[in-house]
Amino acid sequence: GDSVTQMEGPVTLSEEAFLTINCTYTATGYPSLFWYVQYPGEGLQLLLKATKADDKGSNKGFEATYRKETTSFHLEKGSVQVSDSAVYFCALSAASNTGKLIFGQGTTLQVKP
Amino acid sequence: DTGVSQDPRHKITKRGQNVTFRCDPISEHNRLYWYRQTLGQGPEFLTYFQNEAQLEKSRLLSDRFSAERPKGSFSTLEIQRTEQGDSAMYLCASSLASGAAFLRGGYTFGSGTRLTVV
Numbered sequence: 001g002d003s004v005t006q007m008e009g010p011v012t013l014s015e016e017a018f019l020t021i022n023c024t025y026t027a028t029g030y031p032s033l034f035w036y037v038q039y040p041g042e043g044l045q046l047l048l049k050a051t052k053a054d055d056k057g058s059n060k061g062f063e064a065t066y067r068k069e070t071t072s073f074h075l076e077k078g079s080v081q082v083s084d085s086a087v088y089f090c091a092l093s094a095a096s097n098t099g100k101l102i103f104g105q106g107t108t109l110q111v112k113p
Numbered sequence: 114d115t116g117v118s119q120d121p122r123h124k125i126t127k128r129g130q131n132v133t134f135r136c137d138p139i140s141e142h143n144r145l146y147w148y149r150q151t152l153g154q155g156p157e158f159l160t161y162f163q164n165e166a167q168l169e170k171s172r173l174l175s176d177r178f179s180a181e182r183p184k185g186s187f188s189t190l191e192i193q194r195t196e197q198g199d200s201a202m203y204l205c206a207s208s209l210a211s212g213a214a215f216l217r218g219g220y221t222f223g224s225g226t227r228l229t230v231v
Contacts, residue, residue, distance in 0.1 A: 004155075034219055043117075044156070044204070046219035089155050098169060099144055099208055101220070103155030 002027040006090050006104035013080055013111050021075040021107045023064075023090035031092040033057075033066050033073040034101065038087045047075075047088070080111045117223035119205050125229045126195055133191045134226045138207030145188050146220065147180055148204040149173065156204055162188060163210055195230045202227050 007022040025031065035047040035057070048057035053068035062077045073090060090104040118137040126132050138145045143164050148156035159178070160170045164185040174180075177195075182188040192199055206220035 036219075036222075043224040044206075044220075044222040049219060091155070098161065099146070099210075099220075100158050100161060100169065101146075101148075101156070102158070105153065105155050 002031070002092060002094055002102050004090050004092055004102055004104035006088075006107050009087075009106070010108040010110055013109070015082055015111055015113050016079045017111075019075070019077040019080045019084075019109065021088055021090075021109070023073045023075065023104060025071050025073065025090075025092050027071075027092055027094060029094065030068075031094050033064070034091045034093070035062070035064055035073070035075050036089045036091060036103075038089065038106075040086070044089065080109070082111045082113055085109055085111045117205055117207050117221050119203075119223035119226050121226055122224065123227045123229075125231060128197060128230055129194055131191065131193045132195055132228065133189055134203055134205075134228075135187060135189050136205030136223060137187045138205070139221055140186075141209070142207035142221070143185065143210045144208045145182055146206045146208075147188070147190050148206065150202040150204055150225070151200075159190075192228075195228075197230045200228055200230045 003026045005024050032051045034049045036044045037047045038044050048059040050057040050066035056065045064073050064075045087106045087108050089106045091101045120135045146161040147159040150156040160180050162182040177193045180190045202225040204225045205223045208220045
């Protein structure tokens with residue numbers, strides 16, 4: 001079945017460091033890909049998305065490119081801030097258009113000043 | 114509209130008791146989803162509704178679980194004869210049904226109901 005695998009956390013970085021959180025997926029067809037973020041004490045929020053191969057999603061300085069050849073959707077940010085500390089979830093929505101999301105296990109990011 | 118509301122925020126119950134959670138979606142959203150999230154894991158799909166019709170149920174949703182959305186607005190998730198393994202965060206989300214709208218905005222999640230079975 002469809003699945004999403006994220007790199008293990010926690011990831012601990014100093015402020016202004018470069019961030020990469022790896023995400024790979026297994027799916028039939030052409031899924032849409034998402035990154036959701038969960039800040040402490042809050043619900044999941046959509047961070048960015050990409051709906052077809054080679055699309056780049058971006059928001060709040062974060063970027064991710066849909067790579068069909070490597071089945072990946074890695075999240076990057078050039079300079080992290082303390083306020084980026086959160087749990088990040090990679091997810092896919094299969095081509096069936098039910099809207100059902102399959103999530104990775106999440107990666108905790110801790111940014112230290 | 115204040116987003117997706119879930120009630121209660123926390124629930125502690127004894128094993129064997131029944132519990133019911135409520136979700137109020139964004140009013141114009143006709144799809145409503147339930148997910149379960151255990152510690153250190155990503156959310157796992159349980160079921161979803163389009164309007165009042167329950168269109169898909171996960172194998173995770175055992176016979177002790179039932180979900181309803183009687184008028185296509187709010188939804189309830191009931192767990193009968195709770196077990197310690199039911200302890201988790203139960204998340205509700207809503208979206209528009211059209212593929213384009215969903216892909217534009219994804220879901221809106223509620224803050225969840227944390228269930229602890231003792």
